[in-house]
Amino acid sequence: MKFSTVLSSSLMVVAALAAPTPTVQEPVNAAFEKRASVTDTPVGYASQNGGTTGGAGGTTTTVSSFAEFTAAVSSSDKKVVYVSGPITQAAKQVKVGSNTSIIGKDSSVVFTGFGLIVKGMSNVVIRNIAIAKVLAANGDAIGVQKSTNVWIDHVDVSSDRDHDKDFYDGLLDLTHAADFVTISNSFVHDHWKASLVGHSDSNGAEDKGHLRVTYANNLFENLNSRGPSFRFGTGHMFNNYYNSVSDGINTRQGAQVLVENNVFVDSKKSVYSTDGGFAVATGNDFGSGSNTAPAGTLKTVPYSYTKLDASAVKAAVVGTAGVTLKF
Ligand SMILES: *[C@@H]1O[C@H](CO)[C@@H](O)[C@H](O)[C@H]1NC(C)=O
Numbered sequence: 253m254k255f256s257t258v259l260s261s262s263l264m265v266v267a268a269l270a271a272p273t274p275t276v277q278e279p280v281n282a283a284f285e286k287r288a289s290v291t292d293t294p295v296g297y298a299s300q301n302g303g304t305t306g307g308a309g310g311t312t313t314t315v316s317s318f319a320e321f322t323a324a325v326s327s328s329d330k331k332v333v334y335v336s337g338p339i340t341q342a343a344k345q346v347k348v349g350s351n352t353s354i355i356g357k358d359s360s361v362v363f364t365g366f367g368l369i370v371k372g373m374s375n376v377v378i379r380n381i382a383i384a385k386v387l388a389a390n391g392d393a394i395g396v397q398k399s400t401n402v403w404i405d406h407v408d409v410s411s412d413r414d415h416d417k418d419f420y421d422g423l424l425d426l427t428h429a430a431d432f433v434t435i436s437n438s439f440v441h442d443h444w445k446a447s448l449v450g451h452s453d454s455n456g457a458e459d460k461g462h463l464r465v466t467y468a469n470n471l472f473e474n475l476n477s478r479g480p481s482f483r484f485g486t487g488h489m490f491n492n493y494y495n496s497v498s499d500g501i502n503t504r505q506g507a508q509v510l511v512e513n514n515v516f517v518d519s520k521k522s523v524y525s526t527d528g529g530f531a532v533a534t535g536n537d538f539g540s541g542s543n544t545a546p547a548g549t550l551k552t553v554p555y556s557y558t559k560l561d562a563s564a565v566k567a568a569v570v571g572t573a574g575v576t577l578k579f
């Protein structure tokens with residue numbers, strides 16, 4: 253580097269220090285927000301079947317109201333929809349089209365009172381958004397039905413447990429043969445029935461051979477059940493941290509789940525079966541809970557992934573899961 257370059261860049265630093273530009277108020281935990289990119293790709297089942305890219309490479313818009321948001325996400329044109337700031341609206345789930353990425357710009361993005369539904373679509377990414385207190389009459393916080401390749405990452409979904417268990421519906425419900433879905437780095441908390449994969453014992457004809465879902469690096473906290481409840485499909489759960497979840501992974505109706513290197517604190521039933529579900533469980537720390545499901549056959553999955561030892565999961569997940577990214 254030439255002397256003149258050093259001199260001019262030093263002068264620029266001095267100038268910047270002397271005349272700071274006013275900054276906008278940052279959210280409280282902005283210091284912890286990690287830079288992320290719309291071209292990031294998922295680990296797990298959403299990486300299969302051609303991969304999940306959402307709207308990366310398409311048009312981009314930034315919205316900050318309910319009306320702008322619903323208008324922006326509905327088409328199947330390839331698009332990235334950034335959301336800026338919180339939106340509150342008591343409303344039915346907003347329909348999300350194919351080839352769409354919905355991206356919260358930072359930790360201030362909270363949807364209160366309404367959720368999202370991905371139905372009959374493919375290739376959808378939902379990242380860095382909190383969704384809170386969606387009344388049962390308005391549906392789940394996030395629902396995926398008859399859709400393939402959906403990546404849900406760094407979301408924060410919750411309600412409360414002050415009401416009856418049916419006051420709110422599910423937080424993350426994947427039904428009607430949803431397939432190639434990954435839920436990662438998310439904070440799922442303060443709710444009765446968290447995540448349902450396969451909604452009915454009598455829906456096997458539609459669901460069998462589908463419902464391939466990965467749950468990785470999520471924090472499940474203060475839940476009664478469904479962490480998740482998994483019927484018919486194929487599930488891979490690794491490096492999730494369960495804190496005070498009474499009934500954790502429920503494998504049902506022939507489902508095969510691979511449960512690796514998760515940690516359960518203050519749990520009653522960590523992994524259990526009803527109606528003939530199966531599990532292979534290795535490297536977990538069940539704490540006071542246990543695995544009582546019959547041994548399954550799912551020992552490998554068709555993608556590569558890096559798993560942490562159970563002893564490293566708390567430090568990696570708590571504080572990172574949820575809306576902690578910045579775009
Ligand atoms: C999504 O994008 C892909 C690739 O550009 C395209 O082939 C497909 O038709 C799109 N899906 C819909 C439902 O428009």
